[in-house]
Amino acid sequence: MAKRIDVSGLSAYYGSAKAIEDISMTVEPRSVTAFIGPSGCGKSTFLRTLNRMHEVIPNAHVEGKVMLDDENLYASGVDPVAVRRTVGMVFQRPNPFPTMSIYDNVAAGLKLNGMRRKGDLDTLVEKSLKGANLWNEVKDRLNKPGAGLSGGQQQRLCIARAIAVEPQVLLMDEPCSALDPISTLAIEDLIGELKERFTIVIVTHNMQQAARVSDRTAFFNLAAVGQPGRLIEIDETERIFSNPSVQATEDYISGRFG
Amino acid sequence: MSAVTDKTPQGGIHPSAPSLKHARLPKWAPAATAVGAIAVAVGIGMGAELSSKIQWGLIAVLLFVGTLHVLSSKVEGTRQAKDRLATSLLWVCFILAVIPLFSLIEYTIAKGLKVLDAAFLSHSMNGVITTETGGGIYHSLIGTLEQVGIATAMAAPIGLLTAIYLVEYGRGKLAKTVTFFVDVMTGVPSIVAGLFILSFWIIYLDFNFSGFAGAMALAILMMPVVVRSTEEMLKLVPNELREASLALGVPKWLTILRVVLPTAIGGIVTGVMLAIARITGETAPVLLLVYGSTAINNNPFDGPQDSLPLYVFQQWKNGNEPSYDRAWAAALVLIALVMAFNLLARGIARWKAPSGGRG
Numbered sequence A: 001m002a003k004r005i006d007v008s009g010l011s012a013y014y015g016s017a018k019a020i021e022d023i024s025m026t027v028e029p030r031s032v033t034a035f036i037g038p039s040g041c042g043k044s045t046f047l048r049t050l051n052r053m054h055e056v057i058p059n060a061h062v063e064g065k066v067m068l069d070d071e072n073l074y075a076s077g078v079d080p081v082a083v084r085r086t087v088g089m090v091f092q093r094p095n096p097f098p099t100m101s102i103y104d105n106v107a108a109g110l111k112l113n114g115m116r117r118k119g120d121l122d123t124l125v126e127k128s129l130k131g132a133n134l135w136n137e138v139k140d141r142l143n144k145p146g147a148g149l150s151g152g153q154q155q156r157l158c159i160a161r162a163i164a165v166e167p168q169v170l171l172m173d174e175p176c177s178a179l180d181p182i183s184t185l186a187i188e189d190l191i192g193e194l195k196e197r198f199t200i201v202i203v204t205h206n207m208q209q210a211a212r213v214s215d216r217t218a219f220f221n222l223a224a225v226g227q228p229g230r231l232i233e234i235d236e237t238e239r240i241f242s243n244p245s246v247q248a249t250e251d252y253i254s255g256r257f258g
Numbered sequence B: 001m002s003a004v005t006d007k008t009p010q011g012g013i014h015p016s017a018p019s020l021k022h023a024r025l026p027k028w029a030p031a032a033t034a035v036g037a038i039a040v041a042v043g044i045g046m047g048a049e050l051s052s053k054i055q056w057g058l059i060a061v062l063l064f065v066g067t068l069h070v071l072s073s074k075v076e077g078t079r080q081a082k083d084r085l086a087t088s089l090l091w092v093c094f095i096l097a098v099i100p101l102f103s104l105i106e107y108t109i110a111k112g113l114k115v116l117d118a119a120f121l122s123h124s125m126n127g128v129i130t131t132e133t134g135g136g137i138y139h140s141l142i143g144t145l146e147q148v149g150i151a152t153a154m155a156a157p158i159g160l161l162t163a164i165y166l167v168e169y170g171r172g173k174l175a176k177t178v179t180f181f182v183d184v185m186t187g188v189p190s191i192v193a194g195l196f197i198l199s200f201w202i203i204y205l206d207f208n209f210s211g212f213a214g215a216m217a218l219a220i221l222m223m224p225v226v227v228r229s230t231e232e233m234l235k236l237v238p239n240e241l242r243e244a245s246l247a248l249g250v251p252k253w254l255t256i257l258r259v260v261l262p263t264a265i266g267g268i269v270t271g272v273m274l275a276i277a278r279i280t281g282e283t284a285p286v287l288l289l290v291y292g293s294t295a296i297n298n299n300p301f302d303g304p305q306d307s308l309p310l311y312v313f314q315q316w317k318n319g320n321e322p323s324y325d326r327a328w329a330a331a332l333v334l335i336a337l338v339m340a341f342n343l344l345a346r347g348i349a350r351w352k353a354p355s356g357g358r359g
């Protein structure tokens, strides 16, 4: 079910300011692709163009093409709601719905999309929570509020919520940046399991993490402050970390940046 | 790492006194000063034969603030004295603000309880001679509840939808225009709202005076309040929650309905309740449009009704003892009603507040 993403000539704007320019890359199915690069170079912006969340921001727009297998997400007539069901997203800060219980948080996407049968919901909620490595910790308090969990648990709850709707691609924007090493490890393990079923893209500032979890790594950079961010290179993670073809990548990875 | 040296800093703020302890006035000092100041003020007032109690109070306040400041700066030092000064001024302001409120409530209760009983609540003024005792507010109570109910039924949904439009969808010219008109409406005096409905509904369209006509004017007054408070509450809902829901492939309208509104519902209901409390006491539009009546009229859509503020006004105008008593009792009921709305609003806000340990 996992799908290939093919981006070509993509630029994204906030109002009239160009945040990223002319990005082209391929994201392979059933693999983990990591995005690295300095702060403000447009990793989050690019990630959000992949499920049409960019246009949620007032005055923001996108130019270029994003092919999901053989469908262009930005073709006219494409329903962004349908796109977001296919391409799920996990945010940097855990954001469970504060009015809902743990159960309802996981079931939210399903319920709001019209699934009503209690039996089906129960099965899917359990499956998703198990998939997110959270089931054992919360199975006795499914009706407690989701906001009462620890930060790491909340983030895994958000992952469970995202995978419950069975997307084909999962985008993760710095999912571990607010977490302790143990929760981080749990989520990294989880990513390893999830890539059997999903195409995964993860933004991270942690080089070791990118090296550990990803199959391919893309390095983004911007020429100067105020300039739009660009894709510098994308390659097998091993190559990027041992022998990148661009000097800037090597400088960034080895910490000799700027 | 070098060893931490155990030297006290020299020449700091307290070069000679490294101790953290300071002499403090005892806990009861402010209260004792207050009692003393009041006693002295009463003494001075009686001695100098000052007739106005306001002068007594002023003397007491000055004595209290001054004495405490001097005492404190003698015993505790200047920083503490400044703190005491600010604290005692705050207390004085607080008491000044509370005195009118308390005396108003106390006075209304004292006057109002005289004729307030079950019969007063369950009878109208129909056939009651105004110079004699008897009669009640049943017809006004019915009128007020119906008019406020209808006004809320009109203003709350429109106000809510307007606020949702402004916060969730509104961009550009239209949103700015709507915001501008809401602002203008907030400033419309209630008598003007009443006159507008009077000239449009009753004079131009030739309808009869009715509770409904009054309700329309009340709705005009209520709507901007609902829009404003709902807008503020919706803005408090973090954008991340909207994005989380949209990213799950939930359409925007469902996101608003199932994620945004439930998160803000406590505050929204509180705002509506406070708006209701506010229009419940409106007199001018009711006077113009509902017209007033002494008999029970359960139908708000046809014929004059009565309402509590109007009842108070008319009883007072009668200008005799039994009517004054009735006016006070009705005022008490009105205050109780408004207070009940406020308490209900607080209860709902607390009950509906998003639960959970964090955030």
Ligand SMILES: Nc1ncnc2c1ncn2[C@@H]1O[C@H](COP(=O)(O)OP(=O)(O)OP(=O)(O)O)[C@@H](O)[C@H]1O
Residues within 6 Å of the ligand: A014, A019, A037, A038, A039, A040, A041, A042, A043, A044, A045, A046, A057
């Ligand atoms: N909502 C917004 N409105 C206007 N400009 C924005 C907005 N969000 C981001 N930008 C701008 O777009 C550029 C790229 O931002 P983006 O958030 O994509 O960076 P990033 O690579 O994710 O950085 P970080 O690693 O710090 O998360 C930045 O210059 C930023 O100021």
Ligand SMILES: [Mg+2]
Residues within 6 Å of the ligand: A043, A044, A045, A173
């Ligand atoms: Mg980012």
